[in-house]
Amino acid sequence: MNRYDLIIVGAGPSGLSAAIEAAKRGMKVVVFDENEKPGGQLFKQIHKFFGSKEHRAKVRGFVIGQQLLDEADEVGVEVVLNATVIGLYQDKEVVVKIGDEVIHYKGDSIIIATGAAENMVTFPGWTLPGVIGAGAAQTMMNLHGVKPGQRVLMLGSGNVGLVVSFQLMQCGCEVVALVDAAPRVGGYGVHAAKVARTGVPFYLSHTIVKAEGDNKVTGVTIAQVDSSFKFIPGTEKHFEVDTICLAVGLSPMSQLLKMAGCEMEDNPKRGGQVPICDEYGRTSIAGIFVAGDVSGIEEASSAMIEGRMAGVVAAEYLGYVRAEEMEAELSVLDNALDGLRQGMFAPKNRGKEIAKTEEGIDISKNLLLHGFVGDDEIERFPGVTHKVGVHPVMECTQNIPCNPCQDACKKGCISIGANITSLPIVVDNSQCINCGMCVASCSGQAIFLVDEDCGDGTATVTLPYEFLPLPEVGAKGKGLGRNGQIVCDAQVVSVKSAKAFDKTNLLTIRVPKEYAMKARFFKAV
Incomplete structure (x- = not known):
């Protein structure tokens, strides 16, 4: 032996x-x-x-x-x-x-x-080909280079559901909706926000009624649930999909x-x-x-x-x-x-609804209910500041253990401090040099470089971009807001890729200056 x-x-x-x-x-x-x-x-x-x-x-x-x-x-x-x-x-x-x-x-x-x-949930049609676990989708995409489907509905808004939804879009799939029976988003807000700003709608307090199709998935019906998780008649919604992805825990x-x-x-x-x-x-x-x-x-x-x-x-x-x-x-x-194990998502806080950040700031209700921070909420967070010239805007609104942005800025513009879960702040009297390292290093893709007034009625927004093909300089399109809806016309003025960015490209778009603090994604047209 x-x-x-x-x-x-x-x-x-x-x-x-x-x-x-x-x-x-x-x-x-x-x-x-x-x-x-x-x-x-x-x-x-x-x-x-x-x-x-x-x-x-x-x-x-x-x-x-x-x-x-x-x-x-x-x-x-x-x-x-x-x-x-x-x-x-x-x-x-x-x-x-x-x-x-x-x-x-x-x-x-x-x-x-x-x-x-992976856990599974049962519903009529759950054994049809096309109903897969989120881990299976990741295996297909990221290990074998196989596209799981064309149109996908994701069930589950924890970190796995949010991360895999984003990766499905990177793979070229269309995520038609992100659904969860829970009344609020379960994963990190920055993960939810990067999905929401691409235009994916969130349906909280909803779950699957049935998968449709004879030999494979061709559609899915969801419905709203009450506090006892029972379907509410008349709230049914139908989506034509070929894939239902389940991220309902482990x-x-x-x-x-x-x-x-x-x-x-x-x-x-x-x-x-x-x-x-x-x-x-x-x-x-x-x-x-x-x-x-x-x-x-x-x-x-x-x-x-x-x-x-x-x-x-x-x-x-x-x-x-x-x-x-x-x-x-x-x-x-x-x-x-x-x-x-600190911050809002610490094991001791599982199942609890946190009302305020560690700094005493009201949590974004819109983020929990719809996956994005509302325009009327974003200004209350310390990373969202206004300065002349290019400066970082950090839309990190929850206390999660993360501080790469602080280390990335060699000019000391960003500080989190000794507590790894503190919300990031822009240091007073610091000077941003527009290097983009903070944008590229942010694990939650929640940092943007903004010049709110270029002097000609426009502003520029530099955002993290991890989709292919990359837009070309001069490409015209639309600026999407945090909710994924079109807010303005936009034009690409710069595309930066560097080894130090580790495959996070920096896309700079020009928008009307009144949308400098609203445009957060670029959609080519």
């Missing part, structure tokens, strides 16, 4: 992070993953991550995945793919199906990092832990049935640890830190590091994880 110091199940962000930390300390580590490519969800993530430098902020997910693979290779981690773990038994015996073989392995310690599976894949005899609990706040464990992933069975979504649903950034924690704890369990070394390292990781 093959024996390892540490066996890890799952080559996603948490599993690879755990493997790196353990192998760095001299452990013999193997990682098993059932997929043909390692990296888990990371290689589906083409958007830039939130957080700070220590969380790999403003780096795209697939780049982070490659970084982790390179680090794992450097420290000698063995990664076995197309390897399905079918059993975890007493004395840490792991049974793996590789090809046609069933092989037994023995681990002196085990880390389960199997992640989570459930931890914790079956191996239950098989091993770990103590389990049903915990809705953590996503379902999860192992009872401490903050560093120690389960009720000595030497079996967990990391990532299998112990509670969070973002990939948190999963990577949890993986590092589990790797360090496993190393201490087998004597590869002293207890005091482990405690010092865990203290650093605790601080990093705590930074991600």
Whole structure:
């Protein structure tokens, strides 16, 4: 029987992070993953991550995945793919199906990092071809280059639904509507805003009545629901679509832990049935640890830190590091994880409706109900300022853990301060040089460079643009407002792409000066 110091199940962000930390300390580590490519969800993530430098902020997910693979290779981690773990038994015996073989392995310690599976909802027609999960859509688009459909309806307004809706449009799909039975948008406001300004309508307090079609999806009917989530007669709305995408949450894949005899609990706040464990992933069975979504649903950034924690704890369990070394390292990781668990979307705030920001500013009701901040609300946020000449306008209106804009501005125009969840501000007496680094670095695409008065009755707006083909200089079109509706004529005056922008292009449009603080997207005509 093959024996390892540490066996890890799952080559996603948490599993690879755990493997790196353990192998760095001299452990013999193997990682098993059932997929043909390692990296888990990371290689589906083409958007830039939130957080700070220590969380790999403003780096795209697939780049982070490659970084982790390179680090794992450097420290000698063995990664076995197309390897399905079918059993975890007493004395840490792991049974793996590789090809046609069933092989037994023995681990002196085990880390389960199997992640989570997509939830589904049932409705008439839900088994028709064309009804897919958001993760499946990402796999098709971002791993295999396959367009999931032409006209798509998205169910779910959490971060997954919002991010995948944007990626569907980047892929060339038309997202006809974003629907959620909840009464308010569940994900980050900046994610919702970048979808809304492209013209996608949000239908909150709505859900699917039925999918239509005989052999495949040809349409969908939605309807409004009351506070008991019952359909309200007469509120039905029909859309002709060929794809219905479901982003209705995740459930931890914790079956191996239950098989091993770990103590389990049903915990809705953590996503379902999860192992009872401490903050560093120690389960009720000595030497079996967990990391990532299998112990509670969070973002990939948190999963990577949890993986590092589990790797360090496993190393201490087998004597590869002293207890005091482990405690010092865990203290650093605790601080990093705590930074991600602050703000309005902190785990302690799940299910709560937050009325004010940490600064005491009223939350945008329109953002929660319709996906965009209203023109009558935007001025109350500190990043929205008026100055002569080009200056940043930061439409970041919620307390989320993110500060790349502060680091990006070499002239010190932008400040968030010591608290990573504070709303960004424009520093008094600072001078913007129109470099565009703040626009390109913003993970939420919420920063614009505005010259409110060019002296000829026009203004310019520089906005982040991640669609192809890029408009050409001189192209005429329409400026869309935050709600995705046409507000004015617009003309492209500059298109900038640079390696430092990491595939976020800077599109500068000229608009009538009265629309300088309203035009937030360009649509060619």
